[in-house]
Amino acid sequence: MDTKSFIIVAVIKIALVVFIMLTGVAYTTWLERKLVGRIQNRWGPTRVGPFGLLQPLADGIKFILKEDMIPDSVHKGLFLLAPMLALTMSLISIAVIPFGETITVAGHTTALQISGVTHAGGAISDINIGLLIILGVTSIGVYGVALAGWSSNSKYSLLGSLRASAQMISYELALGLSLVGILLLSGSLSLREIVNSQSGTWILGGQNTHIPHWFIFPQIIGFFIYLLAAFAETNRIPFDLPEAETELVAGYHTEYSSMKFAMFFMAEYVNMFTVACLASLLFFGGWHGPHIPGLPPLLQSLLPVFWFALKVFFFIFLYIWIRGTLPRFRYDQLMAFGWKFLLPLAIANIIVTSLIVAWRG
Amino acid sequence: MVHQVLFIVFGLICVAGAVNLLVQRHPINSALSLVVVMASLALIYLLLGAEFVAAIQVIVYAGAIMVLFVFVIMLLNAGAEERTRGSRIALFIGVPGVVVLAGAVAWLLVHSSGQLGGVTIGSSDFGETHSIARLLFKDFLLPFEVTSVLILIAIMGAVVLGKREG
Amino acid sequence: MTPNLNLWLIPLLPLIGAAINGLFGRRFKNAVVSTVALLFTAASFVWAVRAVWTLWPGGEKPYIEIVAPWITAGSFSAPFGFQLDQLSMVMVLVVTGVGFLIHIYSVGYMAHEGGYYRFFSYLNLFMFFMLTLVLANNYLLMFVGWEGVGLASYLLIGFYFLRDSAANAGKKAFIVNRIGDFGFLIGMFLIIKNFGSLTYTEVFAKVSQHPAETGWGLLTAIGLCLLFGAAGKSAQVPLYVWLPDAMEGPTPVSALIHAATMVTAGVYMLARSHAIFNLAPNALMIVAIIGCLTAIFAATMGLAQTDIKRVLAYSTVSQLGYMVLACGVAAYAAGIFHLMTHAFFKALLFLGAGSVIHAIGGEQDMRRMGGLRKKIPVTFWVMTVATFAIAGFPPLAGFFSKDEILGAAFHREHGGQILWAVGLITAGLTSFYMFRLWFMTFFGEYKPGAVDVGEEAHAAAAPAHAAHGAASHSHGHADDESHGHGGVHESPWVMLAPLVMLAVLSFVGGWVGVPQFMGGSNKFEHFLAPVMESNTHETRTLVFHVTDSKEAAELEERSTEYVREEWLLAGTSVAAAAFGLFFAWLLYYKKPELPARITARIHGIYLLVLHKYYVDEGYGAIFVKPLLALSTVVFWRGVDQGIIDGLVNGAGSTSRSIGNELRRMQSGNIRSYAAWVAIGGAVVVVVMIWLRVGR
């Protein structure tokens, strides 16, 4: 593939993914409001469009049209930089996530992944360290939160951002360590290879168990650590202390309004998506799912994407469900939970897993 | 060609970030400049095919060490450096100093590039994680384990230092 | 094979005692201290007896026990090794036996002294070192003991360290001994250099392959060096000066260290090294001359002394001279025999003198004594035995041993008769001053306050003597205060019991060595024969030139002649002793006013003798003062203060001024430090670039 077509394909893919992602984010907010409303015995949005389906659009228009307020005492450059940084970093991590195998459009085969490159022979070369890039980008995302709080020059913001940064740094450790078990089993950092190593079924003692070869089964502990740490990473309930509207007004984005606030908002939801994608890829076999015969070729090639989207949707649903169900942690409980429970458990999980891997050779 | 362009772009970003680090008087701006330098260095590492190093550059340096710096700056609420007579003198000495030093070294390197064999280097995927892991856990096992002790000591030292007396 | 005797226990036990008393004794009661000291000494004695008993009568080869390696350097090695042969059997029994008796005596004698635990700790320490000395199987370990007994001696002489004279006497003993040790060390170096070992058996084996030296050579040099060492330790001319002053120590110390055991170490060493001396006739000759000179010098000096302990001290020096003389005429067995008997009777004399001093409240001047025969009868009788023994009346111990020596001297080829004559005169003098002591102390009237003014003036002229007088007074005071009773009194039985035992030994101790011509078999010499083997035959051949080629008849004829001669010699020496007794009786019992008249007549000689030939003063003028002056002017003021202190101070002030300049760099400003670091790095870079470019 020459450079020109590479760039063209890449641009198309980026545009498409960003569009889908942002739309997804918008409708996730709708879904959340609806679901939480139902959980709380309310209706949620109903006025704009059927079932309130146009509500996200209205929200977006409102955000764009609102006055762009910048308080006097803020550190202006950083105040502007922070939300951009947050959104950019959350979007970058989408770049390495594979959604499926390949897709052939107009005789042109390409990988269903922004960073994936399809070679002439049909082989797909993924970026080797996809998982590390996601971790790295997530860790850069901390700056958005930290700078937002600090540059606002407001005590609520500062407290919120300090809480948020500390929380994200703390849980990043547990998050990273919970993934090591997967790495040990798959032997790769490439997301595509990790998914591929989950194809087929578990074979125990020569017996085909007909259980999908997903890493959730040997790594159930790792999965729960990942899930909890991911909730904390995305500052979602029950770990939403940085925002904690009842204590800190709105945490690090207290001083933000209009589009800058929307950026934080979107960043949070994109992060949710990233985390959900990652959970599906690492623990639930990614796009692998039951094969449905008798479908037209295009649909057939989109079937893996469907399975993947289903899994991601399940996690999004889980997020919302938990938000509607659980109360918030106290801050010291949060830190103690991260450092004294999740981290040791993750280390123990690594040790046990590596022993088993070593034992099995 | 693409390689050279990318190198020049990121190299310029690097230098700009580093210069900004010096020029800025508020430490948080310096810190962010440094993050920029590190991030672009990570990309240069990718150009050099060192993807693992690039990743840990981002994770460890940008994501951990620099966050710590920013954190401390926020914690201490450090203000901008005040301008003094000395600082102006320093500026007058410093800017030519940087130019002279960097120029001298650059001149030396260009001059001696013949001795380097004129080898041009580009991306290759030799720096993949597998081989580094093999090297790290076989040939450099002892240093690796010793660094873990070092880290432990550093953690304890930091805890002791950070603890308030009494 | 021979059982493991664990010889190391013999010296170690007293060391344990010393350690216990030395470390914890301050808190112990006196009874506990003496129990500990006696227990360990007794145990050591018992163990020594057991070892000797097991080994008796000892084989041709010594029993050797290597306890641990000590110094190993290349092929040279000196282990912690002990050796028990006939010679060390005698020594170890004498040391532990007499030492034990003196320990018992000390319990009584020191009962009221301060530093009781210290005294017994030192005494045990001395036992440890002395036993190490006599049991060692190499010269180096022997040297350890040698130095150790010197240390113990120093500590004990200076036991009353608050007294200047005692401290000085201790110092003097130490320094004079050092001079002797210097010779010993040189001798050892020569041995290592030439024979590559210090272990007796190895050295002697190698020495015996060495041809006998006729003139001056290596063996002679070694022998003379060893003799120098022995002269220091055994108080021979010219290094005898420390011993009389050593009487500053408590009397049991004088008895144990400065009469019975330590001072005989030199003789022991000479006897031990017989293999070397036998092949160096010139060295042997000098040994004999030194011994002879010492004997007569000390005897004449003893004539005029009025201090009872000093008389005994000079007598000791004189008797040591006899022993060295014996070694010098290659009659080592006789020397050791005399060593043993001397240990008995001289210890007895000292302890008896101590008992006398104790009885009359610390007085040591014989002119203030007299008529004590009735008052302290037990002491009198044991002293009588001792006096007759040392004077050489048969059948007491001293007769046999002294007769052996004189006989051997007489048969010495070159100048043997001269040696014999001097020895004989010495014997007469010995008899005279000993009976003088006897008469002055025990006969006549008790005259506590009587001192001739003129004599006192003379005494005061000799500083050491005067100091000693003061010393005796202080002892008296201490005694008076603690005792709280005046008057003459017999010593307690804890002191008398050892005296009686020593008296018995002094009486019968010589019977082990009754010579053949008297119908005895000279068991002692035969017992020692395996050790002295090399000399019994070789030396005889050397001395008499009796070769195997001579015919038996000739030998027979010579033998009868020999026996006659021996009887004659014995008779002569007894006669000399009798003469001494007679003159002493005449001068100090029959006509006590005579000595004053005689001294007045020969005033010059008397003063000379009274002041011990001015040897101390001579040494002071020749060695001590110039050395002091040299040290003060050149070494102290010049080298030490000028050069060394100057260098040190100069270095100090230089670095201080440099530091004063350099500290300007230490501005305390972190960035200036950073600049220094950067400049340093830049210099390194520049140098590296320059080197590369220059390449």
Added chain:
Amino acid sequence: MVPLSWYLILSAILFSLGLFGFLLKRNIITIFMSIELMLNAVNLSFVAFANYWNALAAKSAGGVAKLASGVPVVPLSGHVFVFFVMVVAAAEAAVGLAIIIAVFRTRETLNVDQVNLLKL
């Protein structure tokens, strides 16, 4: 393809900037960051040299590059060194920042010119 010297020159420029930041800045945190900058500069040359040796090894016979002294070079060890440098930098940051906090607590300043208790 980029010559090795370009990377080295970039490294040198960054190092010089770091050095002068180290010397000229007065805020102790910025000084610390300058040190990190210097470390990064060195890391860059490590990685560049690793690649350089790899290229040499690919060219040379047997696929093993050798020093002038004949010692074989493992190109990847450059990366390993970078790893170690990062570990040390992390430890250093932890302790250094703790020290900075302690200094700030007692001296109430971050200006190194005012932290001069070491002065005579």
